[in-house]
Amino acid sequence: MNQQTIYDCILIGGGISGSALAYELAKNKLKVLLLEKDNSINSATSLSYGGLPYWAGTNSEISSILTEGINIYRNLSDELDQNIEFQELDLLLTIDNGEDPQKVARQYNQCFHIPELLDIQSACQLEPLLNPQSISGALRASHAHVNPIRVSIAYQNSFKKIAGKIIYEEVTGFLHRENEIEGVVTKSNKYFGSHIIVCAGGLSRSLLESIGIKTEVYFTNDVVLKVSAQNNIRLNTMLMPATIKRFSLESRMSKEDSSWQQIGPEILESIIDIGAVKFQDGSLHLGQISHVITDPHTKFDLNWSQKQIKSGIDRILPSLMDVPFTTHSCLVAFSKDPNRPWMGKVPHWSGIYSFGGFSAGILVAPVLARRFASAIIDNSIDYLS
Numbered sequence: 001m002n003q004q005t006i007y008d009c010i011l012i013g014g015g016i017s018g019s020a021l022a023y024e025l026a027k028n029k030l031k032v033l034l035l036e037k038d039n040s041i042n043s044a045t046s047l048s049y050g051g052l053p054y055w056a057g058t059n060s061e062i063s064s065i066l067t068e069g070i071n072i073y074r075n076l077s078d079e080l081d082q083n084i085e086f087q088e089l090d091l092l093l094t095i096d097n098g099e100d101p102q103k104v105a106r107q108y109n110q111c112f113h114i115p116e117l118l119d120i121q122s123a124c125q126l127e128p129l130l131n132p133q134s135i136s137g138a139l140r141a142s143h144a145h146v147n148p149i150r151v152s153i154a155y156q157n158s159f160k161k162i163a164g165k166i167i168y169e170e171v172t173g174f175l176h177r178e179n180e181i182e183g184v185v186t187k188s189n190k191y192f193g194s195h196i197i198v199c200a201g202g203l204s205r206s207l208l209e210s211i212g213i214k215t216e217v218y219f220t221n222d223v224v225l226k227v228s229a230q231n232n233i234r235l236n237t238m239l240m241p242a243t244i245k246r247f248s249l250e251s252r253m254s255k256e257d258s259s260w261q262q263i264g265p266e267i268l269e270s271i272i273d274i275g276a277v278k279f280q281d282g283s284l285h286l287g288q289i290s291h292v293i294t295d296p297h298t299k300f301d302l303n304w305s306q307k308q309i310k311s312g313i314d315r316i317l318p319s320l321m322d323v324p325f326t327t328h329s330c331l332v333a334f335s336k337d338p339n340r341p342w343m344g345k346v347p348h349w350s351g352i353y354s355f356g357g358f359s360a361g362i363l364v365a366p367v368l369a370r371r372f373a374s375a376i377i378d379n380s381i382d383y384l385s
C-alpha cells in the first residue's frame with residue numbers, strides 16, 4: 001500500500017502571498033506543498049503595478065511593517081539570487097484639475113514620509129508626458145518598485161531549491177472530519193497536511209465559504225491594460241491619482257456585508273483610478289477600474305472598462321493615445337479593516353488558516369510571510385477576528 005505523504009503545510013494559491021509564505025516555511029525546514037490552479041497571468045499579483053509605498057504608513061505599527069518590507073526588498077534579489085527588478089523611483093500622485101492641491105495634500109499629512117506638493121510646471125518637468133491641462137498639481141513621494149511576477153517566481157524557485165514542492169492543480173474542496181481539516185481535494189488527487197493555509201486572493205472567500213466558514217475578506221474585479229515591451233514610451237515615474245477612489249470603495253463595500261450574500265450583482269458602482277507604470281523590461285500596466293461583482297466567476301464585458309481606462313489615460317498621458325494594448329482582469333482581495341489583513345487561524349476549526357486580503361500586498365507579503373511562518377513554528381498564530 002502507498003504511504004500517504006503528510007505535509008506540515010499545504011498552501012492554496014501561488015500569487016505573491018502564497019509564494020513568499022511557502023519559501024519562509026520551507027526555509028524553516030517544514031515540509032511544504034504549494035498548490036496553484038493555473039500559473040495565472042490574470043492574478044492580482046501579475047497585473048499589479050508593483051509599487052512599494054513604504055512612506056505611506058499612518059501609524060507606528062503599519063509604518064514598522066512597511067519599513068521592514070522595504071528593507072527586505074532592498075536585499076531580496078541577493079537573498080533569492082534572482083533579479084526581481086527592484087528600483088527606487090518617484091511616485092507622482094496627480095491632482096485632478098478640478099481639485100484644490102492644498103486640500104488634497106492635507107490628506108497625506110499623517111504619512112510617515114509626507115509627499116512633496118509640486119505645482120503643474122514642476123510635475124511636468126519630472127514627468128514630461130503629463131498633460132498640464134489635466135492637473136492642478138501633483139504630490140511626489142520617494143517610492144520603490146519591483147516586478148511582482150519576478151518576485152513570485154524568485155520565491156517559488158528558491159522554495160523548490162530548499163525541497164519545497166509545487167503542483168499545478170486547483171483545490172476544489174477540503175478533507176475534514178467535522179471541524180478538523182486534514183487536507184485538500186483537487187479534481188484528481190487528495191493531499192494531506194497539518195496546516196492548510198488559504199492564500200487564494202479573491203477566491204479565498206468562496207473557497208472558505210464552501211465549507212461554511214464565514215469570511216471578512218472581499219474582492220473587486222479589476223481591469224488593467226497591458227502594453228508590450230516593444231514601445232518607445234519614456235515614463236520617468238509611476239503615476240497614480242492623489243485621491244484614490246479605491247480606498248473609499250473598499251470601506252463602503254465591507255459595510256455592505258448583507259449584499260455579499262447574494263451571488264452575482266454589481267452591488268456598487270465601479271470606480272476608476274487612472275495609473276501607469278513602466279517595468280524594467282519595457283512593458284507597461286495602465287489601469288485601473290474596480291468592479292464590485294459578488295460572483296468571482298462572472299464573465300463581464302471588458303470593452304466598457306477598456307474604453308474608460310483608455311479615455312482616462314488619453315487625458316492624463318496623451319502621447320500614449322495610439323499605443324497598442326491588451327485588456328486583462330483579475331480579482332483583488334481586501335479585508336474589512338485595511339490595517340488588519342485577513343491572516344490567522346480560522347476560529348472554531350482546527351488545521352485551517354487564512355493568509356491574504358492585504359492592502360499593498362506586494363510590499364507587505366514578504367514581511368507578513370516571515371512573521372506568519374515564525375508563528376506557525378512557535379504555534380502562536382492568533383485567531384482571525
Ligand SMILES: Cc1cc2nc3c(=O)[nH]c(=O)nc-3n(C[C@H](O)[C@H](O)[C@H](O)COP(=O)(O)OP(=O)(O)OC[C@H]3O[C@@H](n4cnc5c(N)ncnc54)[C@H](O)[C@@H]3O)c2cc1C
Nearest residue numbers: 013015016017037045048049051171200201360361362363
Ligand atoms: C492594477 C493593480 C495595481 C496594484 N498595485 C499595487 C502596488 O503598486 N503595490 C502593492 O503593494 N499592491 C498593489 N496591488 C495589490 C497587489 O497586487 C495584491 O495585494 C497582491 O498581488 C495579492 O497577492 P495574493 O497572492 O494575495 O493574491 P493573488 O495574486 O490573487 O494570488 C492568488 C492565487 O491563488 C490562486 N488560486 C485561487 N484559487 C485557487 C484554488 N482553488 N486552487 C489553487 N490555486 C488557487 C490564483 O490562481 C492566484 O494565482 C495592485 C493590484 C492591482 C490589480
